[in-house]
Amino acid sequence: MGDWTTVEGDAALAEGAVLNVDLDGASVLLVRHEGCVYALENRCSHDGSEMDGGQIIDGAFVCPHHGARFALADGAALSAPAYEPVTVFPVRVEGGCIQLKDERW
Numbered sequence: 522m523g524d525w526t527t528v529e530g531d532a533a534l535a536e537g538a539v540l541n542v543d544l545d546g547a548s549v550l551l552v553r554h555e556g557c558v559y560a561l562e563n564r565c566s567h568d569g570s571e572m573d574g575g576q577i578i579d580g581a582f583v584c585p586h587h588g589a590r591f592a593l594a595d596g597a598a599l600s601a602p603a604y605e606p607v608t609v610f611p612v613r614v615e616g617g618c619i620q621l622k623d624e625r626w
């Protein structure tokens with residue numbers, strides 16, 4: 522289990538925004554929805570593309586390429602053409618900073 526890593530200031534992530542950050546070499550999308558922060562690996566389970574430009578619509582993250590929807594909390598695929606989840610990372614806000622834990626290893 523990795524340690525918590527600061528990736529961004531809490532104030533930098535507005536409600537409904539999506540920010541691309543780096544976590545130990547992985548591209549991660551931070552999103553804030555209804556005040557909570559979520560972190561999804563920036564790799565769509567449909568074809569492996571990065572999902573920069575995706576949006577939060579009706580409480581789910583929507584891939585900009587072919588419209589697959591993913592649950593924010595656990596990365597579950599909610600609609601075709603994706604059928605597998607995307608990786609999500611534990612998030613906490615400490616001292617005004619957004620911190621992630623890399624549990625991929």
Ligand code: FES
Binds near residue numbers: 568587589
């Ligand atoms: S690459 Fe994301 S839905 Fe196709």
